[in-house]
Amino acid sequence: QQQVKQSPQSLIVQKGGISIINCAYENTAFDYFPWYQQFPGKGPALLIAIRPDVSEKKEGRFTISFNKSAKQFSLHIMDSQPGDSATYFCAARQAGTALIFGKGTTLSVSS
């Protein structure tokens, strides 16, 4: 059973456009929702994270939108740049347990 569903699997965005990646979860006990960014040949690295009592968190061009009632959260990348081309993973965690990751979205930003 996949606990964190991520979509789309791949995404192509023009330079300067908005990239949007969505995730949905079922477990209402999840209390921590990070996004990780992975470049080819490297390990994932934390990009931004949110807790469920906040509806939005913004760090530079990256924003997480969180909808607790719908059990969904999304990553928005504003003014997407070629350097943003990477694989993005959403994740969720229940207190005291390990992170559960979505299947990933490969983002390509064309110049």
Add this chain to the structure above:
Amino acid sequence: NAGVTQTPKFRILKIGQSMTLQCTQDMNHNYMYWYRQDPGMGLKLIYYSVGAGITDKGEVPNGYNVSRSTTEDFPLRLELAAPSQTSVYFCASSYSPQPAGALSGNTIYFGEGSWLTVV
């Protein structure tokens, strides 16, 4: 400031062979993890450890073993390699998971990965 270091970076194994993936961290984290990453499948937890001497199974533990004799090291052992174990393996570490309010304490730090092919 090395962070999480994994070795080897690349390895080709024959079916039935054994090997150990090494992992060490210098951040004094008490939690350590092994994930495998397969194309289009995300990261799946193999084993994790909450401290020296304590390990527990993750989502896909079959075919693997771990040990945690020190805070720094968390090796992953493949006893009888099978083609299904062809994957990219990531070791990671973190402090103890914090309550949701302490976001910064929840970061998991990953190594750069070990590419394993079983033929």
